[in-house]
Amino acid sequence: MSCTTAPLAPPPENLTAEQQSRLLDLEYAALDAIDRMQFSSPYANSAEEIFTQMLALDPTNLAARRGLEQIVEHHIDVALRALAGRQQSSAQRALDHARRLDPQHPSIIPTENQLALLANSKFVRIKLPRGDLRQARQATTEQLRRLLAQLDRTLRCRFTIAVSNDEQGRFVYRLLKERLQSSKGTMPLSAGIIISSPNRVEGTCF
Numbered sequence: 001m002s003c004t005t006a007p008l009a010p011p012p013e014n015l016t017a018e019q020q021s022r023l024l025d026l027e028y029a030a031l032d033a034i035d036r037m038q039f040s041s042p043y044a045n046s047a048e049e050i051f052t053q054m055l056a057l058d059p060t061n062l063a064a065r066r067g068l069e070q071i072v073e074h075h076i077d078v079a080l081r082a083l084a085g086r087q088q089s090s091a092q093r094a095l096d097h098a099r100r101l102d103p104q105h106p107s108i109i110p111t112e113n114q115l116a117l118l119a120n121s122k123f124v125r126i127k128l129p130r131g132d133l134r135q136a137r138q139a140t141t142e143q144l145r146r147l148l149a150q151l152d153r154t155l156r157c158r159f160t161i162a163v164s165n166d167e168q169g170r171f172v173y174r175l176l177k178e179r180l181q182s183s184k185g186t187m188p189l190s191a192g193i194i195i196s197s198p199n200r201v202e203g204t205c206f
Contacts, residue, residue: 027064039071071101076098117206124147130199144175157204159201173193
């Protein structure tokens with residue numbers, strides 16, 4: 001869906017007709033840049049640069065202020081998605097963009113805290129047998145045993161079970177829960193299932 005809309009508000013009357021026309025042209029150009037996903041980079045002709053030009057003409061311009069807020073929220077969303085993919089450097093760059101534009105944005109500190117957790121986390125991963133895991137119970141159980149042997153039981157872990165369908169995901173979940181209950185320690189199981197290949201289990205521990 002296109003983001004391009006009509007201007008949010010008419011330009012203030014204290015501007016000249018030429019300045020008002022310029023503001024209108026800039027606002028449409030900024031909305032077009034957002035449609036192209038050119039939020040801040042490259043800076044030339046980006047929505048960020050154009051909204052900044054608008055504020056230079058009219059420091060109270062509501063459309064420009066809301067536009068920059070939308071850009072901040074975009075960068076925070078990029079940071080969160082990068083965090084979910086364990087892309088620490090990408091998350092840091094996106095968060096730095098957001099902080100530069102609005103250091104007081106309420107999402108900055110929570111995102112920064114998540115980034116700090118990731119920086120201090122331990123990541124574990126094991127491959128599971130190919131094909132139908134229900135037909136390879138012993139091999140799957142052995143791989144899960146190897147996974148758990150890597151864990152520090154003083155940490156809390158979140159697992160991701162990646163398999164070809166939900167039924168196999170539930171099968172691996174049950175095996176993983178059994179292994180946790182039968183091993184030393186009382187680590188609770190926190191796991192999600194995704195449809196992906198190859199078959200694997202990944203864990204992030206904090």
